[in-house]
Amino acid sequence: xxxxSFIWAGIIAxxxxxxxxxxxxxxxxxxxxxxxxxxxxxATMMNSIAPIWDGNETWLVMGGGGLFAVFPLAYAVIMPxxxxxxxxxxxxxxFRGVAFEYRWRTERWKPVWDAAFFGGSIMAAFxxxxxxxxxxxxxxxxxxxxxxxxxxxxxxFSILTGVAVVVGYALLGATWLILKTEGPLQNQMQRYAWxxxxxxxxxxxxxxxxxxxxxxxxxxxxxNLPGSILSVLMPGAVLAAAFSLFSGLSAGxxxxxxxxxxxxxxxxxxxxxxxFYPNIVPPGLTIAEAAAPDASLKFALVGTVVLVPLILAYxxxxxxxxxxxxxxxxxxx
Amino acid sequence: MFDTMTAETLARMQFAFTVSFHIIFPAFSIGLxxxxxxxxxxxxKTRDETYLTLFNYWKKIFAxxxxxxxxxxxxxxxxxxxxxxxxxxKTGPVLGPLMAYEVLSAFFLEAGFLGIMLFGRxxxxxxxxxxxxAMVAFGTLMSATWILSVNSWMQTPAGYSMNELGQFVPEDxxxxxxxxxxxxxxxxxxxxxxxxxxxVVSGVxxxxxxxxxxxxxxxxxxxxxxxxxxxxxPLQIFAGDAHGLNTxxxxxAKVMAxxxxxxxxxxxxxxxxxxxxxxxxxxxxYAIEIPKLSSLILKHHWDAPLAGLDTIPDExxxxxxxxxxxxxxxxxxxxxMLGLGAWSLWRRAKGKLYxxxxxxxxxxxxxxxxxxxVLAGWITTEVGRQPFTVYGLLRTSDSLAPVAAPAVAxxxxxxxxxxxxxxxxxxxxxxxxxxxxxxxxRLGLRDAPVRAxxxxxxxxxxxxxxxxxxxx
Numbered sequence: 001x002x003x004x005s006f007i008w009a010g011i012i013a014x015x016x017x018x019x020x021x022x023x024x025x026x027x028x029x030x031x032x033x034x035x036x037x038x039x040x041x042x043a044t045m046m047n048s049i050a051p052i053w054d055g056n057e058t059w060l061v062m063g064g065g066g067l068f069a070v071f072p073l074a075y076a077v078i079m080p081x082x083x084x085x086x087x088x089x090x091x092x093x094x095f096r097g098v099a100f101e102y103r104w105r106t107e108r109w110k111p112v113w114d115a116a117f118f119g120g121s122i123m124a125a126f127x128x129x130x131x132x133x134x135x136x137x138x139x140x141x142x143x144x145x146x147x148x149x150x151x152x153x154x155x156x157f158s159i160l161t162g163v164a165v166v167v168g169y170a171l172l173g174a175t176w177l178i179l180k181t182e183g184p185l186q187n188q189m190q191r192y193a194w195x196x197x198x199x200x201x202x203x204x205x206x207x208x209x210x211x212x213x214x215x216x217x218x219x220x221x222x223x224n225l226p227g228s229i230l231s232v233l234m235p236g237a238v239l240a241a242a243f244s245l246f247s248g249l250s251a252g253x254x255x256x257x258x259x260x261x262x263x264x265x266x267x268x269x270x271x272x273x274x275x276f277y278p279n280i281v282p283p284g285l286t287i288a289e290a291a292a293p294d295a296s297l298k299f300a301l302v303g304t305v306v307l308v309p310l311i312l313a314y315x316x317x318x319x320x321x322x323x324x325x326x327x328x329x330x331x332x333x
Numbered sequence: 334m335f336d337t338m339t340a341e342t343l344a345r346m347q348f349a350f351t352v353s354f355h356i357i358f359p360a361f362s363i364g365l366x367x368x369x370x371x372x373x374x375x376x377x378k379t380r381d382e383t384y385l386t387l388f389n390y391w392k393k394i395f396a397x398x399x400x401x402x403x404x405x406x407x408x409x410x411x412x413x414x415x416x417x418x419x420x421x422x423k424t425g426p427v428l429g430p431l432m433a434y435e436v437l438s439a440f441f442l443e444a445g446f447l448g449i450m451l452f453g454r455x456x457x458x459x460x461x462x463x464x465x466x467a468m469v470a471f472g473t474l475m476s477a478t479w480i481l482s483v484n485s486w487m488q489t490p491a492g493y494s495m496n497e498l499g500q501f502v503p504e505d506x507x508x509x510x511x512x513x514x515x516x517x518x519x520x521x522x523x524x525x526x527x528x529x530x531x532x533v534v535s536g537v538x539x540x541x542x543x544x545x546x547x548x549x550x551x552x553x554x555x556x557x558x559x560x561x562x563x564x565x566x567p568l569q570i571f572a573g574d575a576h577g578l579n580t581x582x583x584x585x586a587k588v589m590a591x592x593x594x595x596x597x598x599x600x601x602x603x604x605x606x607x608x609x610x611x612x613x614x615x616x617x618x619y620a621i622e623i624p625k626l627s628s629l630i631l632k633h634h635w636d637a638p639l640a641g642l643d644t645i646p647d648e649x650x651x652x653x654x655x656x657x658x659x660x661x662x663x664x665x666x667x668x669x670m671l672g673l674g675a676w677s678l679w680r681r682a683k684g685k686l687y688x689x690x691x692x693x694x695x696x697x698x699x700x701x702x703x704x705x706x707v708l709a710g711w712i713t714t715e716v717g718r719q720p721f722t723v724y725g726l727l728r729t730s731d732s733l734a735p736v737a738a739p740a741v742a743x744x745x746x747x748x749x750x751x752x753x754x755x756x757x758x759x760x761x762x763x764x765x766x767x768x769x770x771x772x773x774x775r776l777g778l779r780d781a782p783v784r785a786x787x788x789x790x791x792x793x794x795x796x797x798x799x800x801x802x803x804x805x
Contacts, residue, residue: 030402054403058367058444062436064410071431072425072500079414079421080734086415087744090408091751097404098755101397105762143500145735146421292426293496295503300430307437314445321449 004220004298006289008070009280011304017061020128021172021262026053028173030096030121032192033114033165041185042114044328048180050100051322055315057093069300073144074290080146081139082131082153089127094121095167122166123268129165133158136275137214138283150244157210159324168265171196175245175258180326193257199263204238204268209273218275230274237267240282265307336595341733343741344416347748349715351408353708354752358402360707363477366470366716369450377459388548391534392773396451396762401759403444405752420722428495431483439476443469474523477621477723480520480593485515488714488724489583501723504578506568513583517576518714524569525710528670533763535673535765536700539693544641546687550771555696556686572666574630580714581631583769584724586645587717590628590656593617594641601625602639607661610654615642617657653717659712673699756782767788 027051035160038043049056056128067075079086103110134153141147174193178186188194212219248256281289291297338346347685369391376384413421421429448677449457449465457465475591492508493501503509538555540547581588593605593613608620628637642650671697680689718724722732 051452054400054447055441055444057403057407058440060434061410061440062433063363063430064414065432065436068410068421068425069429072422072429073428075414075425076418076422076734079411080418080736083415083736083740083744086411087747088620090411091747093407094404094751094755098400098759102758102762105397105766109758145418147735150737150740165759187613205409292429293500293502295506296426299503299506300433303430304435309442311437311441311445315441318445318448321453 003270004070004294004301005070005288008066008291008297009287011301011308012063012066013269013273014176015059015062017266019063020269021037021054021265022056024061024125024169024265025049025172025176025258026056026326027096027121027125028169028171029176030173030175031119031125031170032177032189033121035188035192037184037188040328044102044181044185044326045177046100046117047328048177048326052318053058053097053100054151057097057319060093066300070292071280071287072289072295073187073290074285075146077139077146077281077285077290078135081148082134083150085127085130085153087133089124089131092120092123092127094120095276096124123171125166126162130154130158132165132272133161135282136161136272139281139285141281156213160210161207164200164207167196167199167203170260171200171261172265175261179254179258180251182325190252190257193249194320197242197249197257197261200264201238201242204264208271210261217283221275221277227274234267234271238264334596334695337740338742340736340738340741341730343738343745344736345417345729347745348412350745350752351405351748352413353711354756355402355405355409355753356707356711357704358398358405359473359477360526360529360704362395362399362402363473365398365524365533366473367527368530368534369395370463370467370470373463375771377463381537383553386771387554390550390773392451392603394766396447396768397444397759397763399447401684401756405756407750412679413746414734416734416736417722417732418734419503420727423500423727423732424487424723425500427503428483428486430503431479431486431510435476435479439472439479441477443472443688446472474607475481477523477526480574481519482512482515485518486512487722488512490723490726496665501726504572514576514710517572517579517581519574521569521576523573524565525703525707527561527565529707530566531558532670532696532703533701533767534558535562536640536698539696539700540768541770542687542693543690543697544770548770552687554691554771556681559677559681559686559696559788562670563678566667566671566674570671573664578631580717585640586642586649586651587639587656587714588631589642589645590651590653590717591660592631592639593620593653593657594627594639595653596643597639597641598628599638601636602627602631602641604630610657612653631655640705649720651717656713656717659716661708663706663709663713666702666709668704669699672707 006252028046029049033042033045036045055099064075067078095116096118097120099113099120103113103117130153132233133155137155137157139146139148140152171193174189174196177189178193181189212222222231241260243255246262247263276282278286278288369388372388372391373386376388403539441673446465449462450469452467454462485511489512490501491512492503492505494504496502503628534554535558538551538553540559545551555732577588577591593608593610595617601624603622603624605620605622608617608622611618621680625635628639630636630638631639640742643655676692676695677686680686681693686692720729721727722729747790
């Protein structure tokens, strides 16, 4: 029981992290979309993610579906608690998702779908950040159900994390475009990436300082051994990633900024994991409590162990097929 | 309008609304994905341009419909938690892993290979492109398999026990996945998806034949779709009958509501063709019925006794009015499809398949009827399951999340507004694409100012495929 549920917590965490970094950069492109200076740039930006965005978003379904499968209680508690941000995120994802096809099907309404792409992307990112903040602050549970109010999720802290995620995703988007484009669009994104990187680091700092004050338990986890070792290591690792990001930008490297930005996200995610552990829903619901019975965990694990590596393999293949700089003239519409 | 309703009613409306919108797209994309795989395979085998033209035409339509299916589907995967969290907590140990398998074995497969199918022919070559196309089709079928297993378990639960927390817990996965109604439901739904697609394709083919009966791609798609109808419509009626018998065995109350049998018939029940259910008086008004035929269909004997809703406690009775009507709509349309197929067979034999304008007009009229039949069928089976979410075991009223009515009402209004706007626009684009002949270079765009805007679509510089053959 104990071990299976922890393996599963790791798998779910992996799915969520994969979602965040993959859909993070394509939501980021939506956020940066209005800065495109020409139709050609818009086409380039969108075509850079058109073949892969759907796969990226599937990790979100995996996160939700996986939670339902192996931590049904956590799913049943988190969803009502974050009712409004989740509904708004889903609606926003609809707007930006259909824009990929719709904008090529009309001239007159193209600006409408461009706006839907931007609005949907920024809204989805903001709501994901709010959901994260609300989760960090803790969800009230009584009798296996959410016991808080309808607006508990809306706080200064959750708005802060919402804005932080928007800026962070924009950084991922900008560095992705540095990787995938050339010429003026790439230069433009290199300029933006400086500011977005500075902003992201600033938010990481502020959120990290504020997090221990959301709940005393976070304080203990970070400032007592063995957590305090990480408290020393984490800022160092973040600084190293930041250095790599800025030096990559200065040197005009294609891939280094994107990979550095990704590693910033991974580090933040690890940090959140340290804060939460051994809870799955702070402040009181533990991984072991929320887990489904062993029979469910085992059955789902068999398929996961076989299929996830396969999924990673063909997803990697799809990225490899569409590797290299984007030719805006290539498309199928 | 929504302020007098309970959270439960609103949550049910919201689920009915979002799932009804959603099912339209998979019903189409399951069939279309298979059709695309067939078209691409035939193109590679015969190198007949017409197949390639059709592939590229339906591929673009598929992309739009698939996108709408994806985004409306993500909503579904979260709605179990937002509005039906008690259901999720109780059934999660059984149903959750099946849904996880759907994501792992179907969604990723579709999403991973869709990009290559749409954009990648030149990058990966014909063989891998064919593989990707087949994987997308296989993914849609896998998805149908898992989600229908989930739905069927809610209809005919098996292989579980209850734990001390009131959760359903798995005992035998084989029995859970292959629960009693699953094979029937799966076959019935996949055939329905194929029929739906065949009707859309034949409607589009019919439209273009009306305009130009020499239009080669239109002739090809019309002919293929009509063959499909000829084969699948009778199979579907057979499968539907088998599914009905299975329902009679496991969910008799649903069949009573479908048949409109308020009263038990000890010596042969009549088949009520039409009538108006009167729930207050518990009878069918103005019934037109054929004596004993219902017993013959359901029990294969004229005089076989059939129990009625009078044997079911009132609080366990499904809403008869809805189930009675939706069932008749579905069956009526099924026979209309059979008729259309038979008609086409006769005209084909006479060599008039591409010339009979009334056949083409009827095909256009029938074009959207697959969707209507699918919705009617789902309404029959889902409303017929009420008042339970897990049949006989978990009531709908005990499945609800601790949500407040205003929150559900607000999100319901938001869903309605957004869905009509988004999917209304999408449907408009789909129809506009279908309205253009299959050889059209850029579907759905008004043609002129594209170059001025800076994009040169690939089709204009080199036709859809670089095989040294000129496109159209």
